[in-house]
Amino acid sequence: MPLGSNTKFYETPNHPFQGERISEEADLLGRYGLKNKEELWRAQSELRGYRREARILLGDAQGDAEEAELAGEEFLTRLKRYGILADEDGLDDVLSLDVTDVLERRFQTVAYRKGLANTPQQARQFIGHGHITIDGARVTTPSYKVPVAEEDRIAFDENSPLADDLHPERAEGTQE
Incomplete structure (x- = not known):
């Protein structure tokens, strides 16, 4: 796909001025x-895609959950690899996912939850500036979906000033 094309990876809300939805979105953004609602809408669109895929698999199997699970094994394996689904979850559980399940797997959120930053916003800044690495490799995309296998390999870049435990911007009590 050429750069600058007009293909969007998300859908905007059908009713742009609903107070309840706007306040829920603002809460999730914080x-x-x-950075903006577009990132939230991308996560929501990604979730819609997962649900659509699960419904199609269930529909093709005409309600036979075991047959649908076999047909969607690759799909389920991918969701489990990224930690969106737990290991014991099945196709039915995809339909009950929430947008927070997708947002929790973002690099920015995982780094914050690991205690590498005081706030999600600070985690975003550290990632953008290249202070946090995955398995020693710099990943500067806060929206990168972190596979469960890579979660334990997230740390400060050894060349970053933040690698020093005494750095003033380090999260309280972060000792590696």
Whole structure:
């Protein structure tokens, strides 16, 4: 796809001025340190895609959950690899996912939850500036979806000033 194309990876809300939805979105933006509503809408669209895929698999199997699970094994494995689904979850559980399940797997949120930053916004800044690495590799995309296997390999870059435990911007009580 050429750069600058007009393809969007999200859908905007059908009713732009609903007070309840706007306040829920504002809460999620603050809680997960998102830059703008577009990031939230992308996560919501991603979740819609997961649900659509699960419904199609269930529909093709005509309600036979075991047959649908076999057909959607690759799909379920991918969701489990990214930690969106737990290991014991099945296709039915995809339909009950919430947008927070998707947002929790963002690099920015995982780094914040690991205690590498005081706030999700600070985690976003550290990631953007290249202070936090995954397995020694710099990833500067806060929206990167972290696979469960890589979660334990998130740390400060050894060349970053933040690698020093005494750095004033380090989160309280973060000792590696």
